[in-house]
Amino acid sequence: MAKQKKMVEAITSMDEDFAKWYTDVVKKAELTDYSGVKGCMVIRPYGYAIWENIQKDLDARFKKTGHENVYMPMLIPESLLQKEKDHVEGFAPEVAWVTQGGQEKLAERLCIRPTSEVLFCEHYQKIINSYRDLPKLYNQWCSVMRWEKTTRPFLRSSEFLWQEGHTMHETEEEARQETMQQLMTYADFYRETLAIPAVIGRKTEKEKFAGARETYTIEPMMHNGVALQGGTSHYFGDGFAKSFGITFTGRDNTLQYPHQTSWGVSTRMIGAIIMVHGDDNGLVLPPKVAPIQVVIVPIAMHKEGVLEKAKELADKLSDTFRVKLDDSDNSPGWKFSEYEMKGVPLRLEIGPKDIEQNQCVLVRRDNREKTFVSLDNLTEEIPKLLQAVHDGLYEKALANLKEKTYTAHDYTEFLDIAANKPGFIKAMWCGDVECENKIKEETGGVKSRCIPFEEEHISDVCVCCGKPAKHQVYWGKQY
Amino acid sequence: MAKQKKMVEAITSMDEDFAKWYTDVVKKAELTDYSGVKGCMVIRPYGYAIWENIQKDLDARFKKTGHENVYMPMLIPESLLQKEKDHVEGFAPEVAWVTQGGQEKLAERLCIRPTSEVLFCEHYQKIINSYRDLPKLYNQWCSVMRWEKTTRPFLRSSEFLWQEGHTMHETEEEARQETMQQLMTYADFYRETLAIPAVIGRKTEKEKFAGARETYTIEPMMHNGVALQGGTSHYFGDGFAKSFGITFTGRDNTLQYPHQTSWGVSTRMIGAIIMVHGDDNGLVLPPKVAPIQVVIVPIAMHKEGVLEKAKELADKLSDTFRVKLDDSDNSPGWKFSEYEMKGVPLRLEIGPKDIEQNQCVLVRRDNREKTFVSLDNLTEEIPKLLQAVHDGLYEKALANLKEKTYTAHDYTEFLDIAANKPGFIKAMWCGDVECENKIKEETGGVKSRCIPFEEEHISDVCVCCGKPAKHQVYWGKQY
Numbered sequence: 039m040a041k042q043k044k045m046v047e048a049i050t051s052m053d054e055d056f057a058k059w060y061t062d063v064v065k066k067a068e069l070t071d072y073s074g075v076k077g078c079m080v081i082r083p084y085g086y087a088i089w090e091n092i093q094k095d096l097d098a099r100f101k102k103t104g105h106e107n108v109y110m111p112m113l114i115p116e117s118l119l120q121k122e123k124d125h126v127e128g129f130a131p132e133v134a135w136v137t138q139g140g141q142e143k144l145a146e147r148l149c150i151r152p153t154s155e156v157l158f159c160e161h162y163q164k165i166i167n168s169y170r171d172l173p174k175l176y177n178q179w180c181s182v183m184r185w186e187k188t189t190r191p192f193l194r195s196s197e198f199l200w201q202e203g204h205t206m207h208e209t210e211e212e213a214r215q216e217t218m219q220q221l222m223t224y225a226d227f228y229r230e231t232l233a234i235p236a237v238i239g240r241k242t243e244k245e246k247f248a249g250a251r252e253t254y255t256i257e258p259m260m261h262n263g264v265a266l267q268g269g270t271s272h273y274f275g276d277g278f279a280k281s282f283g284i285t286f287t288g289r290d291n292t293l294q295y296p297h298q299t300s301w302g303v304s305t306r307m308i309g310a311i312i313m314v315h316g317d318d319n320g321l322v323l324p325p326k327v328a329p330i331q332v333v334i335v336p337i338a339m340h341k342e343g344v345l346e347k348a349k350e351l352a353d354k355l356s357d358t359f360r361v362k363l364d365d366s367d368n369s370p371g372w373k374f375s376e377y378e379m380k381g382v383p384l385r386l387e388i389g390p391k392d393i394e395q396n397q398c399v400l401v402r403r404d405n406r407e408k409t410f411v412s413l414d415n416l417t418e419e420i421p422k423l424l425q426a427v428h429d430g431l432y433e434k435a436l437a438n439l440k441e442k443t444y445t446a447h448d449y450t451e452f453l454d455i456a457a458n459k460p461g462f463i464k465a466m467w468c469g470d471v472e473c474e475n476k477i478k479e480e481t482g483g484v485k486s487r488c489i490p491f492e493e494e495h496i497s498d499v500c501v502c503c504g505k506p507a508k509h510q511v512y513w514g515k516q517y
Numbered sequence: 518m519a520k521q522k523k524m525v526e527a528i529t530s531m532d533e534d535f536a537k538w539y540t541d542v543v544k545k546a547e548l549t550d551y552s553g554v555k556g557c558m559v560i561r562p563y564g565y566a567i568w569e570n571i572q573k574d575l576d577a578r579f580k581k582t583g584h585e586n587v588y589m590p591m592l593i594p595e596s597l598l599q600k601e602k603d604h605v606e607g608f609a610p611e612v613a614w615v616t617q618g619g620q621e622k623l624a625e626r627l628c629i630r631p632t633s634e635v636l637f638c639e640h641y642q643k644i645i646n647s648y649r650d651l652p653k654l655y656n657q658w659c660s661v662m663r664w665e666k667t668t669r670p671f672l673r674s675s676e677f678l679w680q681e682g683h684t685m686h687e688t689e690e691e692a693r694q695e696t697m698q699q700l701m702t703y704a705d706f707y708r709e710t711l712a713i714p715a716v717i718g719r720k721t722e723k724e725k726f727a728g729a730r731e732t733y734t735i736e737p738m739m740h741n742g743v744a745l746q747g748g749t750s751h752y753f754g755d756g757f758a759k760s761f762g763i764t765f766t767g768r769d770n771t772l773q774y775p776h777q778t779s780w781g782v783s784t785r786m787i788g789a790i791i792m793v794h795g796d797d798n799g800l801v802l803p804p805k806v807a808p809i810q811v812v813i814v815p816i817a818m819h820k821e822g823v824l825e826k827a828k829e830l831a832d833k834l835s836d837t838f839r840v841k842l843d844d845s846d847n848s849p850g851w852k853f854s855e856y857e858m859k860g861v862p863l864r865l866e867i868g869p870k871d872i873e874q875n876q877c878v879l880v881r882r883d884n885r886e887k888t889f890v891s892l893d894n895l896t897e898e899i900p901k902l903l904q905a906v907h908d909g910l911y912e913k914a915l916a917n918l919k920e921k922t923y924t925a926h927d928y929t930e931f932l933d934i935a936a937n938k939p940g941f942i943k944a945m946w947c948g949d950v951e952c953e954n955k956i957k958e959e960t961g962g963v964k965s966r967c968i969p970f971e972e973e974h975i976s977d978v979c980v981c982c983g984k985p986a987k988h989q990v991y992w993g994k995q996y
Binding site: 071073074075078079080081082083086087089090106107108109110111112113114115118131132133134135136137138139140141147148150157160161164165176180181183185187196197199 | 550552553554557558559560561562565566568569585586587588589590591592593594597610611612613614615616617618619620626627629636639640643644655659660662664666675676678
């Protein structure tokens with residue numbers, strides 16, 4: 039039969055070739071397609087539906103804490119990008135430049151936004167006059183462009199989708215609170231919605247965002263021990279405000295500069311979902327962002343009453359859950375493989391014998407555990423099982439994070455771990471960028487992930503140079 | 518007092534200078550701001566919240582009819598844009614070109630998408646193989662760029678936000694049904710959600726979309742009698758499919774070309790809302806897309822119990838409606854003006870006397886009608902009043918559309934109406950583009966809006982040349 043050609047083929051095993059496994063999953067689960075522009079991806083319906091669920095959840099969290107959405111232009115004049123020195127140095131080398139508009143050669147080049155700090159500042163300069171105008175708590179959902187040489191779907195692409203929050207505050211204290219609040223919003227979202235645990239903390243000087251005074255980060259660990267920078271929250275102080283001449287009349291009637299933050303997460307999070315939860319059968323989706331939460335597979339579909347019962351269940355459950363009934367001619371086995379590949383959290387099987395006994399079988403994607411459930415109890419049992427999948431995914435990811443986090447007391451130990459045990463390394467650091475550079479060079483890419491909020495005391499001296507230690511740092515390779 | 522400076526200033530009257538009135542409303546209602554890139558606007562929180570409500574409503578309509586969202590790259594290689602001859606001729610003159618990516622000069626220019634037919638086709642070519650893969654019902658929410666010389670917020674800007682649906686079908690009949698279904702979805706949305714009536718029909722050859730076989734359009738009339746092309750739905754036949762080599766194996770095992778549609782509406786709709794419903798006091802928002810549906814203004818706010826009661830009401834009503842309590846120090850009169858300017862459909866006033874009588878005052882934005890409502894009946898009365906505002910707006914707009922639609926039996930009459938009575942003109946047409954060109958030239962811009970689905974018989978001959986008439990056309994000037 040023609041459809042047999044579409045039979046789900048096996049994918050590369052994770053342990054054999056993690057990179058190839060990743061690409062296989064992205065392709066077989068129909069998340070993205072390549073496009074004619076190098077490094078720009080097509081996000082297909084199943085991938086985009088995950089992004090829509092992410093957006094909906096995060097957007098509600100942002101709005102609950104008083105943030106409003108806006109839309110800024112996608113183009114930035116070169117002179118505007120240059121207004122903040124550190125910022126332009128960080129971004130100018132990797133932007134795409136528009137030099138022709140319609141029939142005319144442009145007098146000034148315009149870049150496609152790599153991030154929108156300068157656009158927000160240009161606008162804030164016009165609308166902030168008094169302390170009464172503060173705080174401004176703006177967020178934007180959009181696409182940005184950073185010209186990348188080597189790209190991979192979701193993890194690193196020239197164009198990607200993200201949200202960028204940009205806020206202005208009356209005092210430093212309030213801005214610092216906002217920076218932390220948004221970092222914690224991300225951490226909560228990763229844990230509660232994506233079932234992903236992470237290390238959080240402050241970036242070192244070397245690793246912080248171009249123009250920021252401080253950058254905070256959330257760093258989940260992928261299944262293979264490699265880190266993914268999962269989201270960042272920046273405190274800017276009044277640096278941009280000074281460069282852009284943004285001032286306000288304070289409560290004491292003096293002219294002051296507002297204090298600024300920005301924070302963002304992107305479609306990279308879909309990459310994290312794949313690499314944290316996936317397995318050799320494909321994608322494993324956390325129930326809260328899964329486009330299909332329950333797939334109904336009728337068994338012996340052409341026997342009397344089966345399809346009718348399956349449809350009745352689909353109708354009933356659709357009020358509460360994201361449900362798909364697959365009534366195609368493919369075999370149940372084929373369907374099992376397909377929806378495992380697509381990471382659907384729960385599979386509901388129903389056949390003639392089940393109907394006789396007024397029950398069905400629910401199978402968890404994460405551990406293939408089967409439960410027989412009475413058809414009368416489905417609306418109570420499904421939420422419990424979805425929560426069990428969520429909890430199971432989180433526990434497994436947390437175990438992986440703990441198992442692959444090592445402690446290095448001296449440099450020999452550090453190099454040994456770096457060479458042989460992929461994961462995070464906890465070790466002391468003197469605070470000098472030279473040691474960061476040396477470590478990166480001698481380990482083939484291990485970088486400081488962050489300085490955690492609760493530092494451990496591992497030794498008195500820097501793991502690299504032996505000078506007195508200032509901080510405990512999480513180290514690791516990254517995507 | 519300092520805040521007195523913020524007192525809402527009067528805006529230009531509509532009758533005095535409609536264009537200036539429009540700009541005043543956009544500015545005073547804080548919908549947009551200008552940016553440093555000519556023709557690109559900043560959509561401010563209040564304007565963007567309208568767009569979010571529009572998106573939510575339309576997206577649900579699209580999904581209900583089986584459409585899925587995707588995301589395509591924002592850049593199009595020049596060679597890809599050139600694949601369909603008519604399409605490139607229509608768009609190439611007005612696109613922005615990226616010629617430099619990062620540090621390298623690009624071998625091939627890339628344009629920022631002015632619309633995404635070619636990107637969808639490139640993707641469809643890869644994923645459509647069998648009739649089983651059809652239909653493909655994809656939609657995308659994104660920003661597009663068309664290099665415009667003269668721009669106005671929402672109405673014509675180089676960058677704008679929109680949705681673009683792109684579908685592929687097994688048969689011509691199915692594709693034609695989709696084209697009509699989506700046009701009717703727009704018409705329903707305009708009527709049911711935006712309270713805007715419109716003329717709908719088919720575009721003439723001259724006015725149709727570049728590359729389309731047929732273009733259908735929805736044409737609402739603004740308060741001043743000028744048309745706004747409010748949304749279009751295109752039937753493409755298999756022209757793009759042939760240019761892009763998109764084929765599928767049909768039910769009869771032969772290789773066939775799929776039949777294509779596309780359809781889109783944009784942030785222009787916000788311009789339509791402003792110009793259809795607005796008045797000399799500012800914006801008037803249809804309740805279904807209003808960011809604030811009910812604004813609560815406490816009277817004698819500092820008297821005991823007033824603010825508490827107002828807060829209690831705000832909490833209670835927020836479960837069902839989009840509510841704002843303004844407890845700022847501004848005077849009630851100032852607040853009245855502000856929320857009239859912002860077009861909030863209902864104002865709820867509550868003061869000490871009202872509280873004594875367990876009632877409040879509800880004032881409609883559209884006609885300033887006041888109703889005293891018992892505090893116990895608010896959740897029943899507010900929906901009725903919001904519906905009354907919606908109906909009132911629709912009726913008023915429909916009356917304007919009817920009043921300003923004229924019939925021209927001969928060319929003298931046509932020219933007289935065109936010169937003296939802004940609005941739509943119903944008149945017969947021979948089908949020749951020469952008459953369209955002549956009419957446009959001799960009237961300073963009157964163009965065919967559409968050929969309605971139910972044509973009237975006004976006379977036997979073309980209003981312009983006197984040759985036998987083929988169609989009745991709606992004519993009018995446009996934004």
